[in-house]
Amino acid sequence: MCIFCKIVNGELPCNTIAENENFLAFHDLYPKAPIHILIIPKNHVDCFQNVSADMMGGLTSFTQEVARIMGVDKSGYRLITNNGEDGAQEIHHLHFHLLGGGKLKWDHQHEDNRKSI
């Protein structure tokens, strides 16, 4: 069973922000911004490439609610999902990173993400 499934079933702890029947939001263990929340479906889906449009509908509303709860719905935030090996996905249970709580860097001029090309 994957780490996030263990969090869902209570085998591992997490710092919960919000949950409903289908989705769970909790603080990332290694935050990369003042606010760094992970948003996951409770049912195991390995990555974004394999999620259904139906599940994404619910996940979208839930994510918007998490942004409101964290107080960043108006100020702004960033949503990221790492997909697969080249996307540097470490945990193979679909999750969105919601990052915010300050002005995030987005350097079009200098950033080079092509680490292995």
Ligand code: DGP
């Ligand atoms: P990714 O590279 O997209 O698969 O990111 C996985 C994220 O999960 C990473 O930011 C660290 C976080 N993480 C890993 N293990 C745990 C854990 O046990 N609890 C919590 N809350 N976060 C975790």
